Amino acid sequence: MKRFKRSPLFWPTMGLCAVLLFDLIFLPGFFTIQLKNGYLYGRVIDIVNNAATLMILSIGMTLVIATGGTDISVGSILAISGAIVAQMLGPGQTARTPLAVCLLVALAVSAVLGCWNGMLVAVVGVSPMVATLILNVAGRGIAQLITGGQIPTVIYKPFCMIASYVPGMPLPFSVLIVILMFVLAELYTRKTSFGMFVESVGTNATASRYSGINAVMIVFLTYVISGLCAGVGGFITTSIIKAADANNAGYLIEMDAILSVALGGTKMTGGRFSLGASIIGALIIQSLTTTLYAWGVPPQVLPVVKAVVVILICLIQSEEFRGLLGRIGNGERKRAHA
């Protein structure tokens, strides 16, 4: 327990528990899970399923932010990836192009877009916000071009299963994708020295370069990974709505992804990161949304309530704030004694 308390996962987990505790007390039936035809259904399952895209995006975003950057193009890359898949599969019951080929092409394009971001930031030296703003804006246009201004629908069964259930597995398939992406990213960052180099470059880029680290390459790679994550996110989002909406798919999701990373405790200025903590951060955001809807908060005020809760969670995570609370508490106790 003591070790867990020092782990980067501790405070994000506490935040998530706080939200879930609220649900447990005020929303009876929130945790009800039903088994129907061998598949699990329920609000909690919905949360995980709906958060899948965000969780995957938060993986790439964590790495980018750990180098001291930001990637605000992920929403647009997601839309492009979805548009490619939808366009290549076609609207029919059967696939125009084999599904695997569609997915690979979409992933390749996402990686190329990531390379573009990485080149601008790491090689050319454009500030990350500006560099990724280019695709943030232009990306939607590219997606429009791919879909020809339409919203192509997809009814091809195997693709639709991505965001729903696969025979023989009680959990939504997207959960499996999240786990797979997380394990891959965790292996790549922690079983090689990539993670350490990212933290090193994010902490002190000059010192890292002087130590022989190829900082340009490290930063470049984080944007490529972020692009790939957005590509995968595109599959899930498109699969959920069974259509590729160039304008609205993943609209503003980059903000939620950045927020997930912040909730996970990675500093916006770069340095130490934890992929697991960011994923919990993504779960906090989604469970908050689901909770507020379930509680009957009207959609118009939802962002306000969400903002307040997020600020609270961030404050609780901050060491300084906890120190302040502690001091105030002590002061009151002293006064009570006197």
Place this chain on the structure above:
Amino acid sequence: MEAEPILTMAGICKSYPGVRALSNVDFDLMPGEIHALVGENGAGKSTLIKILTGVEKLDSGRITLEGKDILPKSTQDAQKLGIGTVYQEINLCPNLTVAENIFIGKEKTKHGKIDWKSLYADARRTMKGLNLDIDVQKPLNSYSVAVQQMVAIARTLEFSSKVLILDEPTSSLDQNEANKLFEIMRQLRDRGLGILFITHFIDQVYEVSDRITILRNGGLVGHYRTRDLPKVQMVAKMIGKDYSDLVAMDRTARPEQEAAEKPFLRAEKLGRRGDIAPFDLAVGKGEVIGLTGLLGSGRTELAQLLFGIRRADTGRLVLNGKEIKIAKPIDGIRNGFAYCPEDRKAQGVIGELTVRENIIMALQASRGHLKRISRKEQEAIADRYIKALNIKASSQEQLVRNLSGGNQQKVILARWLATDPELLILDEPTRGIDIGAKSEIQKLVRRLAKNDIAILFISSEVDETLRCSTRLVVLRDKKVVGELRGEDMNENRVMRMIAEEVEQP
């Protein structure tokens, strides 16, 4: 001097928490003179300037300008009084035009609009006054740094025209550009302006200045007429050794002399424009080569050129008979070089990472990120160097930013020793660390040299350099000006060389 001084500062004192930055400094500036203010780093030059320009408030003392007491409260205030400053870094807007830069903030208006015609005419006249016939309607960044510097001066003169302070104006200029600046300085002097000139370049002090004021450790050493003060004496006064002492001083005990081994590394006419003039250097195993010279003399630039932080544009580097190309630090590391940078905090430590991670960083970087050193091996390496260098940390997993300066420096040393280097470059390895750690590092240098590691040792402290090195390379004004070995290695010779009074051996 016959005239009354235009500016006097008397009994100036200034303390920062824990430090006495200036104590009882007097200074006066005549109209129509160029007055050089010199001193090593931390001597108090910049504090004095900051007080004069209203950036800092003085604790005690008086400043009088043309006989009247003044107390500048801000740079604007100082400008209004007639004291203008041009800083080392040009504080102008590069994408505005020359004219806009000169008059920004005091544009002439006609009917509420800027009167561009007369603004351009005025700007042209001002620049002509500085003997510069340029298109003032072009953006500033279309001109060289030297011209930009002139524009900065022009702007300052527009605002205030009694005292002009030039803070290291030549540090980013080449020789021709600097000469042009000097010409203008002389012109302005002849117009009756008092110019205060701050520079690290000794030759330039002697080229333009009429008088010199020397500061050391926050105190005044003295005022001198430039033509009455030999260069050697100026250097001695800056560093704080009396010239007569130097003559008498004996060589202190030094580690065993070099075995005159065959050099394994040779730099031939290696150089980079603006950083360091082409130089030759041969390095043998087990040698400790001290690089000495004043601040800004090119010591760090030379070291960084070898290691690959700066890329050479002329000459070649030969390692064990084979020419090698070094374009970035990793090339240096793969050839067995290591570099402990001067600015530990900004360039050395990676504060958010642990002691263990910091120690294995360079070794891991040389292997690339895919071939990770196993955790067990990492711990073994970290453990070995923590013990060998006596690093005081609560554990290997302590964050480096929580260590003391001396221990941080040792961690960086450990990082480089872990790569098993053949050439170790130490750039100011003992700056800002306590005496204990300092002597430990000096001892380590000798021990490493015994193990056949070649060391380039850079230090501002001449004593320390003499004590640690087997040979000295002297630099001045971004040039290697000579080498000292054996009997010639004493402070007297070093200073003479720094001040250019001895022909190269």
